[in-house]
Amino acid sequence: MTRILCLSLMLSLASVTVAQTAPAVQAQHSSHAASHAAPSAAEVWQSLMAGNQRFVAGKSQARDLVSLRRKLVSGQSPKAIILSCSDSRVGPELIFDQSLGDIFVVRTAGNVADKVALGSMEYAVEHLHSPLLVVLGHQKCGAVNAACSGEKMPSQNLDAIVEKINPAVVQAKSYAHGDDLVESAIKENVRQSAKDILANSAIIRDAVNSGKVTVIEAEYELETGRVEQLQAPAGDHN
Numbered sequence: 001m002t003r004i005l006c007l008s009l010m011l012s013l014a015s016v017t018v019a020q021t022a023p024a025v026q027a028q029h030s031s032h033a034a035s036h037a038a039p040s041a042a043e044v045w046q047s048l049m050a051g052n053q054r055f056v057a058g059k060s061q062a063r064d065l066v067s068l069r070r071k072l073v074s075g076q077s078p079k080a081i082i083l084s085c086s087d088s089r090v091g092p093e094l095i096f097d098q099s100l101g102d103i104f105v106v107r108t109a110g111n112v113a114d115k116v117a118l119g120s121m122e123y124a125v126e127h128l129h130s131p132l133l134v135v136l137g138h139q140k141c142g143a144v145n146a147a148c149s150g151e152k153m154p155s156q157n158l159d160a161i162v163e164k165i166n167p168a169v170v171q172a173k174s175y176a177h178g179d180d181l182v183e184s185a186i187k188e189n190v191r192q193s194a195k196d197i198l199a200n201s202a203i204i205r206d207a208v209n210s211g212k213v214t215v216i217e218a219e220y221e222l223e224t225g226r227v228e229q230l231q232a233p234a235g236d237h238n
């Protein structure tokens with residue numbers, strides 16, 4: 001409880017309902033302002049992919065960020081949680097053409113799901129009721145590349161990142177070699193992070209099992225700007 005209260009303070013998320021404070025006219029940005037009217041995970045994914053297509057085409061939407069910023073003072077209801085890499089080329093709001101309040105983003109190098117990342121995602125699941133959790137890897141990920149290199153990291157903190165990625169590298173090495181290794185390890189690392197989320201967060205696991213949250217694994221392509229959903233390997237229910 002204390003942790004949750006602290007999170008609330010840190011994130012400045014007063015539990016004031018949007019309906020009580022936001023004039024009706026301000027609902028025009030999103031028809032899903034209240035959690036009870038939340039769209040399905042499939043609808044949210046569709047909207048993210050539509051945004052990605054706009055981004056790819058160079059047709060990202062113009063937005064009135066000042067009025068949106070004011071509207072969101074009363075609360076947030078992000079439609080998706082995104083765990084992505086911290087890489088500066090992979091900003092989720094940009095590549096999905098989303099705006100303030102649309103997505104709850106957790107970023108770590110290598111999109112690893114460590115305890116702090118898990119806690120952040122749990123907050124969004126528990127209190128913001130986002131129906132979709134996207135684990136997003138990307139081409140040419142430096143963190144995955146470092147893990148594939150096998151080189152000793154210069155600090156315990158960097159080593160903590162590589163240790164989270166290593167199981168994916170081991171998996172990739174069972175079938176990929178040479179130039180294919182890093183790309184395969186990037187995909188395996190997305191799957192590993194999704195597995196870590198379910199294995200290490202009872203809150204998210206319960207939400208997935210009860211159908212409240214859907215996890216989607218995806219990869220961002222640097223050259224084209226496209227986000228592609230990863231195909232689940234045979235026997236994997238994700």
Ligand SMILES: [Zn+2]
Pocket residue numbers: 085086087109110111138140141142143144
């Ligand atoms: Zn990366």
